[in-house]
Structures are given as structure tokens and as C-alpha cells.
Amino acid sequence: MGSTDGIQADIASEIEVDAFRRLFPLRFYERHLSESVRPDARPLNKARDTSVALGAISSADGSALVKIGHTTMLAAIKVEVMTPSLDSPDEGCIVGFDVFSSGMINLKELSLISGKAAWMLYLDVYCLDADGALFDAALLAAVAALSHLRIPVVSVNDDGRVVAMSGEHVEGKSVREPINREKRKLTFSCIPFSLTCILHQKYILADPTAEEELIMETLVTVVLDLSGRLVSLYKLGGNLAYNSTVQDCVALTRRRVKELHQILNEAVSDMEVD
Amino acid sequence: MGNTKVIAAVYGPRKVQNWGQQINDQALVRCEYRMANFSTGDRVRRPKGDRRTTEISLVIRQTMEACIMTQQMPRTQIDIYVQVLQADGGTRSACINAATLALAAAGIPMRDLVTSCSAGYLNGTPLLDLNYVEDSAGGPDVTLGILPTLDRVTLLQADSKLTMDAFESVMHLATEGCMAVADYIRRLLREHTKQLELRRGV
Numbered sequence: 001m002g003s004t005d006g007i008q009a010d011i012a013s014e015i016e017v018d019a020f021r022r023l024f025p026l027r028f029y030e031r032h033l034s035e036s037v038r039p040d041a042r043p044l045n046k047a048r049d050t051s052v053a054l055g056a057i058s059s060a061d062g063s064a065l066v067k068i069g070h071t072t073m074l075a076a077i078k079v080e081v082m083t084p085s086l087d088s089p090d091e092g093c094i095v096g097f098d099v100f101s102s103g104m105i106n107l108k109e110l111s112l113i114s115g116k117a118a119w120m121l122y123l124d125v126y127c128l129d130a131d132g133a134l135f136d137a138a139l140l141a142a143v144a145a146l147s148h149l150r151i152p153v154v155s156v157n158d159d160g161r162v163v164a165m166s167g168e169h170v171e172g173k174s175v176r177e178p179i180n181r182e183k184r185k186l187t188f189s190c191i192p193f194s195l196t197c198i199l200h201q202k203y204i205l206a207d208p209t210a211e212e213e214l215i216m217e218t219l220v221t222v223v224l225d226l227s228g229r230l231v232s233l234y235k236l237g238g239n240l241a242y243n244s245t246v247q248d249c250v251a252l253t254r255r256r257v258k259e260l261h262q263i264l265n266e267a268v269s270d271m272e273v274d
Numbered sequence: 275m276g277n278t279k280v281i282a283a284v285y286g287p288r289k290v291q292n293w294g295q296q297i298n299d300q301a302l303v304r305c306e307y308r309m310a311n312f313s314t315g316d317r318v319r320r321p322k323g324d325r326r327t328t329e330i331s332l333v334i335r336q337t338m339e340a341c342i343m344t345q346q347m348p349r350t351q352i353d354i355y356v357q358v359l360q361a362d363g364g365t366r367s368a369c370i371n372a373a374t375l376a377l378a379a380a381g382i383p384m385r386d387l388v389t390s391c392s393a394g395y396l397n398g399t400p401l402l403d404l405n406y407v408e409d410s411a412g413g414p415d416v417t418l419g420i421l422p423t424l425d426r427v428t429l430l431q432a433d434s435k436l437t438m439d440a441f442e443s444v445m446h447l448a449t450e451g452c453m454a455v456a457d458y459i460r461r462l463l464r465e466h467t468k469q470l471e472l473r474r475g476v
Contacts, residue, residue: 058277059360060312074359076312124311126357128281 047207062149075141089115277362282372287350305335391451422456
């Protein structure tokens with residue numbers, strides 16, 4: 001009897017904690033923060049487990065599924081041939097994400113025939129499960145999809161149109177000159193990674209969950225590239241932040257960039273082994 | 275299902291959002307079907323609410339409505355969202371199966387699981403679960419949805435001409451397909467429930 005009583009008491013206290021969490025979310029969190037721990041047992045400055053899976057969608061030219069905790073993002077890229085604009089005859093373009101205007105990819109690499117044809121990359125990012133830090137997950141998914149992307153082999157046919165070439169045709173019809181000799185990867189000049197932090201009183205919480213984002217409103221997102229240069233920084237609304245706190249966020253991001261880079265590299269090398 | 279990848283999410287039963295749509299003696303079932311831009315071979319930007327999307331949403335909604343015990347949850351709303359991530363034929367069936375699983379996982383009372391499978395007829399042979407290439411050959415494509423334990427048909431969609439004999443063999447094949455899917459789904463659900471049980475520590 002004693003043991004069942006114990007279990008029942010446990011359940012009762014669990015229900016009480018749950019009720020307290022619902023009714024006074026801020027106090028519930030502040031109580032945790034004063035102990036330097038979060039309800040999901042993470043220290044304040046630690047991000048959630050992150051995983052990257054490349055090539056989740058076979059109908060796209062490049063794709064990646066990214067999970068940060070429960071947040072799940074799926075990014076996929078389709079390539080198409082377009083006529084480049086007159087201002088930049090030997091540049092392709094990317095549609096979808098504005099961070100890439102930061103010169104991460106040399107757009108000249110996307111050129112096929114100067115002034116006639118260039119690649120257009122359509123990048124779509126879908127959020128499958130939203131549990132906070134959506135921007136971080138979306139950016140990581142986009143970057144991973146780009147590093148999974150292989151530009152297909154194409155040639156120009158007699159009508160002057162660009163057609164896809166499969167492996168066998170390259171030898172059989174040598175009349176058609178392939179413009180793109182082999183399936184190639186893009187080269188990145190810099191890779192952006194980001195970290196979102198919540199500022200609450202004197203605490204900085206890295207990689208917030210949806211619940212945390214809802215309760216505490218001051219959010220700072222820092223985007224850095226591999227060499228530690230600042231690519232962009234968002235802080236929309238919320239309370240005023242000190243310069244030093246923002247500096248701390250940047251320092252946290254710097255550490256996170258290394259982590260993310262390693263995760264991405266592992267995913268890419270895993271794929272190449274397969 | 276093969277190269278077709280679908281994801282389904284169910285919300286509810288919850289308060290009816292649009293008060294005017296509330297039904298007093300049963301639940302309101304809504305369904306939204308969407309295709310990702312990158313899901314097909316050629317990238318097409320589909321505006322939200324084009325004809326194909328609306329039709330499939332309707333098909334899924336009516337199929338699921340037939341098996342949900344809507345009378346048990348009056349004045350509520352159940353939302354089903356299905357998103358196609360990768361399309362390679364048979365998206366309708368895949369969506370219905372995904373929706374069934376999601377509804378069951380959400381614990382919504384249902385008469386039976388609905389399972390669905392498509393079948394076609396090509397060069398005199400009935401084929402089960404056509405992929406995109408087989409489907410684009412232009413032969414008939416029959417999508418069947420059944421309630422496996424009650425042995426009832428809830429969905430039957432067929433287009434193009436088909437002789438009665440051929441139809442019967444196609445129908446027979448599709449039923450077998452549905453039964454196979456039903457077995458698989460039941461096994462999945464049982465495993466899922468077992469895991470939940472373990473996590474609760476019961």
C-alpha cells in the first residue's frame with residue numbers, strides 16, 4: 001500500500017507543477033533561471049541537440065532535413081535555367097532567402113552562357129514542426145540543402161535551348177558540347193550560421209523553445225560566418241538591451257557556429273561515403 | 275509509400291473557429307491538402323486553392339468524415355493538414371493513409387481505420403499502386419479507400435474507360451493492397467502505443 005501511496009503522491013505533485021507552469025509561466029521560469037537550469041534540463045547557454053540529414057527529398061536537386069530539438073525544417077532546392085538580366089549578364093540568381101545576398105555564393109558560378117543562360121535556384125524552406133528558434137533551423141536547413149546541391153550536366157541542343165544530359169549521352173553524341181562537364185558542387189565563400197538568444201533580466205538563454213519565446217519577449221538573433229564576421233543581427237522590439245549583453249550573445253554564437261559547422265561537415269562526409 | 279512522401283497533422287477536437295460553421299449535433303471536419311513546390315519533377319508554383327488541391331482536400335475530408343465518429347464530439351472542429359513533400363504517384367492514397375494514422379495517434383474516435391491504395395491497368399495487366407511514370411502513360415487509375423474490418427468501401431475514384439471485367443480485377447487488386455496497408459498501419463499503431471506505454475512507465 002505504501003508504494004502506491006507514494007506513486008499517487010508523485011502524480012499529484014506532478015499535476016501541481018504542471019498547473020503552476022500553466023498559471024504562472026514567468027514565475028515558473030524565473031525559479032528555474034535562478035538555479036541556472038531550464039525546465040528541459042539544459043544549462044542556460046546550451047543549444048538543443050541538432051541533426052542534419054541530407055538528401056531527404058529525391059525529387060529536388062538538393063535538400064536537407066534539419067532538427068533542432070523538436071523544431072523541424074525541410075529545405076529543398078530546384079534548379080532552372082533562366083535568362084540573366086542585362087545588368088549582370090554572367091550571374092545566376094537564388095530565390096528564397098535574403099541572407100544569401102551577403103555574397104555567400106559567387107553568383108558567377110551559376111552562369112552557363114554569358115548573357116544567354118544562367119541557373120536560377122529556387123529555395124523552399126518548409127517548417128514541419130515549430131518549437132522555437134525557427135530562423136536558426138531555417139538557415140541551417142538552407143545552408144545544408146545548398147551544400148547538398150549538385151548542379152546537373154546540361155548541353156545546348158540545335159534550337160539553342162538548354163537540355164539535361166544523362167551520363168550515356170555524353171559519349172554517344174559528342175556533337176553536343178556539354179557546358180557543364182560534370183555534376184558539380186557550389187563553392188561557398190562564407191557559410192552563415194545563426195543563434196537565437198532570449199534576454200531576460202540578467203540571463204541569456206540560448207536556442208529558446210516555443211514556450212520560452214512566448215513567455216519572454218526579448219529575442220536577439222545573431223548570424224555569423226565561419227571566420228567569425230557578423231553577417232546580420234536582428235533584435236526586434238522587446239526590452240532595451242545593453243551593448244555588453246549583445247556582445248555576450250555574439251560570443252555564444254561564435255561557439256555555436258563551430259558546433260554547427262562540425263555537424264554539417266559530418267552530414268556532408270556521411271553522404272559522400274554513401 | 276515508395277517515393278511518395280507525405281506528412282499529416284491533426285488538430286482537435288477543438289473549439290470551432292468560425293462560429294457560423296458550427297454544427298450542433300456533430301463535429302466539423304476540415305482538411306487542407308498542400309503540395310510542396312519541390313515535390314514534383316518540374317517546379318510549378320501552385321496558388322493556394324487551385325482546382326486539383328481543392329478537389330483532393332474534399333476527397334480526403336469526405337473519406338475521413340465517413341469514419342470519424344462525429345456525433346460523439348458535437349460543436350467541435352477537427353482539422354487535418356496533409357502536406358506532400360515528394361510526389362511519385364498515388365498521393366491521394368498516401369495522404370489518406372497518413373491522415374488515418376494521424377487521427378488514430380491523436381486519439382480521435384473512429385469507426386475503423388481507413389486505408390487506401392490505388393491500382394491501374396496497363397497493357398492488359400492490372401498494376402498496384404502506380405508511380406508517376408506508370409500513371410502518366412494515361413491508363414485508368416482507380417483509387418480505393420476501404421474500412422478493412424467493417425469491409426466497406428468509402429472511396430472509389432476512377433477515371434478513363436475500363437471494361438467491367440478489367441475493373442473487377444483492378445478493384446480486387448486494390449482491395450488486396452488496402453488490406454496490406456491496413457495490416458502495416460495496425461502494426462505501426464500497436465508499436466507506437468507500446469512506446470507510449472513504456473514512456474509513461476505504466
